[in-house]
Amino acid sequence: MVAPSVVIDALTSIFTTAIGPAACAGVAWGILGGALPGISPSITMALLLPFTYGMDPTIAIVLLASTYVGAEYGGSIPAILIRTPGTNAAAATVIDGYAMKEQGKAGEALGISLYSGFVGGMFGLAVLVFLTEPLSTLALAFTPAAYFALGVLGLSVIASVSGDSLAKGLMAGLLGLMIGTVGTDPVTGVNRFTFGSPELLSGIPPILVMVGLFAIGELLAQSGEPGWEKAATAAARIRFPGPAMWRRIARPQAIGSVMGTFEGIMPGGGGTISAFLAYNEARRWSSHPEEFGKGSPEGVAAPEAANNTVACTALVPLLSLGIPSSNSSAVLLGGFLIHGLIPGPMLFVKHPEVVNGLYAGLFAANIAMVILGYLIMMPCLWLVNRPKPYLMAFIYAFVVSGVYAIEASLFHVGVALGFGLVGYAMRYFKVPFLPMVLGVVLGFMVESNYRRALVLSSGDHMTFLREPISAALLGCAAIFVIGSLLRHAGGTRGKSRQAGANA
Amino acid sequence: MGRDLAFGSATLALSAAYYWMATAIPESQLADAIGPQGLPKIYALLLAGLSLVLMVGSVRDPGSGIRDSKDEHRVPNPEARVPSPESRIPSPEPRAPVPDPRSPLWRVAGMLAIGIVYILVAPWLGYLLSIAALILATTYYQGGAINRQVAVVALSGGIFFWLLFVVMMRIQQPPGWWPPPL
Numbered sequence: 001m002v003a004p005s006v007v008i009d010a011l012t013s014i015f016t017t018a019i020g021p022a023a024c025a026g027v028a029w030g031i032l033g034g035a036l037p038g039i040s041p042s043i044t045m046a047l048l049l050p051f052t053y054g055m056d057p058t059i060a061i062v063l064l065a066s067t068y069v070g071a072e073y074g075g076s077i078p079a080i081l082i083r084t085p086g087t088n089a090a091a092a093t094v095i096d097g098y099a100m101k102e103q104g105k106a107g108e109a110l111g112i113s114l115y116s117g118f119v120g121g122m123f124g125l126a127v128l129v130f131l132t133e134p135l136s137t138l139a140l141a142f143t144p145a146a147y148f149a150l151g152v153l154g155l156s157v158i159a160s161v162s163g164d165s166l167a168k169g170l171m172a173g174l175l176g177l178m179i180g181t182v183g184t185d186p187v188t189g190v191n192r193f194t195f196g197s198p199e200l201l202s203g204i205p206p207i208l209v210m211v212g213l214f215a216i217g218e219l220l221a222q223s224g225e226p227g228w229e230k231a232a233t234a235a236a237r238i239r240f241p242g243p244a245m246w247r248r249i250a251r252p253q254a255i256g257s258v259m260g261t262f263e264g265i266m267p268g269g270g271g272t273i274s275a276f277l278a279y280n281e282a283r284r285w286s287s288h289p290e291e292f293g294k295g296s297p298e299g300v301a302a303p304e305a306a307n308n309t310v311a312c313t314a315l316v317p318l319l320s321l322g323i324p325s326s327n328s329s330a331v332l333l334g335g336f337l338i339h340g341l342i343p344g345p346m347l348f349v350k351h352p353e354v355v356n357g358l359y360a361g362l363f364a365a366n367i368a369m370v371i372l373g374y375l376i377m378m379p380c381l382w383l384v385n386r387p388k389p390y391l392m393a394f395i396y397a398f399v400v401s402g403v404y405a406i407e408a409s410l411f412h413v414g415v416a417l418g419f420g421l422v423g424y425a426m427r428y429f430k431v432p433f434l435p436m437v438l439g440v441v442l443g444f445m446v447e448s449n450y451r452r453a454l455v456l457s458s459g460d461h462m463t464f465l466r467e468p469i470s471a472a473l474l475g476c477a478a479i480f481v482i483g484s485l486l487r488h489a490g491g492t493r494g495k496s497r498q499a500g501a502n503a
Numbered sequence: 504m505g506r507d508l509a510f511g512s513a514t515l516a517l518s519a520a521y522y523w524m525a526t527a528i529p530e531s532q533l534a535d536a537i538g539p540q541g542l543p544k545i546y547a548l549l550l551a552g553l554s555l556v557l558m559v560g561s562v563r564d565p566g567s568g569i570r571d572s573k574d575e576h577r578v579p580n581p582e583a584r585v586p587s588p589e590s591r592i593p594s595p596e597p598r599a600p601v602p603d604p605r606s607p608l609w610r611v612a613g614m615l616a617i618g619i620v621y622i623l624v625a626p627w628l629g630y631l632l633s634i635a636a637l638i639l640a641t642t643y644y645q646g647g648a649i650n651r652q653v654a655v656v657a658l659s660g661g662i663f664f665w666l667l668f669v670v671m672m673r674i675q676q677p678p679g680w681w682p683p684p685l
Binding site for chain 2: 051054165167168171174175177178181185187189190192216220223388389392393394396397398400401404405408410413414417420421424428430431447451454455459
């Protein structure tokens, strides 16, 4: 249970520190990024990530997390106005949001989206606070064997985020683990895969991998693509729902919040799945199911509540176990790592101020979203309506400036460009990114703790099963992998059967 | 060749090269039971095995993978939702929205080349001019014309980024041969 004094301190810090301004800046940046079709929340965060390097850790984490919150709402703006979702998670909003716009109700649709995002975000924040705090009590019991098992549990997420091809997901994970071996060996200090380059002695920073895969890779993939439709600014005056509409959309918002909680906590879930699940369930439980697809306010409220809930609940596995369950939380993990913070049980013991600051920042971000969502609608539309060549050029300039700023190194810019090419190739071959990111960020932890645990136990591998926390985590990983494999096999059989029936 | 087969072949070659490099890691007197070579070798073997699985699957069932198509210019993107073709009206500015006739590889190579040139010239030209040149080159490469308006936008962009990062935020950027800002 969270102590009341902690809550009061956290809320006070919004006004007495830079947490409040950081939350507002993050939300504004997130809305602008989310509103640009093709720029997902993770890319919006990755663009900002290098600039957080010199910041106070708490402020940097709040800025990134608030960007995630803002981007989830921002994605709904082009979804409603130009039938083009700004983010994956806003794809479900297109269905009824654009239909409302066609009926001249774009302002209402945007208002419902904003209000539902706020409701979902606040619900998700409450879930985050109450689910992650109890895990802090386990922190002091963690040994190298337990940390190794925690890393394995994190890697087991690959089984559920590999999409259609488990083999490709595992291969991407292995490639990430290989990248993680570059640099000085954690036990003996021997140099590995450094090719005599002093820049590689400390390894390849995960931030360069993330910026390359997400931001530069997307720039390369978007290169030469035609632009998107222009949005009419006259239709974009937000109108917040009145009391009658509040009552009508309360149920779909509740459904969206529950779906967002479930999918946010589950690795591999994420905003997109939760938004579509929420949409379907909202239609099932609606007293006006016939309106869905034709401009139902409930069809906007449910997915928007769901994807903003996910923006908070996706942080539960990240903060409590150090496991990123989505691309966006992986980028946030990058934000923790560049400040020397390791998310997981010890974070609550060693850096409680960061965790409490993050809670306060998310609270401020959800409130700021309502105000800024209203205020920056016009700048947002101005940005969406810029010619795409200019936008791409400025984003490219922003990326290279940010990467250089990390350590004033043009070598880093080159490495990030290299990973941009890798990201492009992964898009081309349809290989998921998250397994590679998991491999990069968890590789060092897995290897160093595996070997330390064996040194402490004189090479006895049974130590991983004798230690209760380690055994429990490995058991969870095994159950998770088996469950994912069974679900994958079931899905494959279903597709085969369907193909046979169609033949 | 199917993309799965191509990807499997590339990763198989990579795993062989990585294994070979892992064997060249020097032994240490401080080495534990696993040693600095241990896990890299295991990773390489696992990657090789999975590459073979993917390649065999691609050969046995060519329809299961994704196949190359000469008509397919769009790179599938598992991360970002891109606008569906029917929902987009291409931007009319700054050049007519005709499909880009260049192959995807040329487009990517051009963008990367712009980045590499930036890395090469930034230590001499300094941040402001280099970033303005990068904006100009990228805008042109993405379909913009070279005219006064684009040049003004690029230079304004360079000044904007310089003021924002170097002057206001005190973030270090390539100084070049110019005297430091006041």
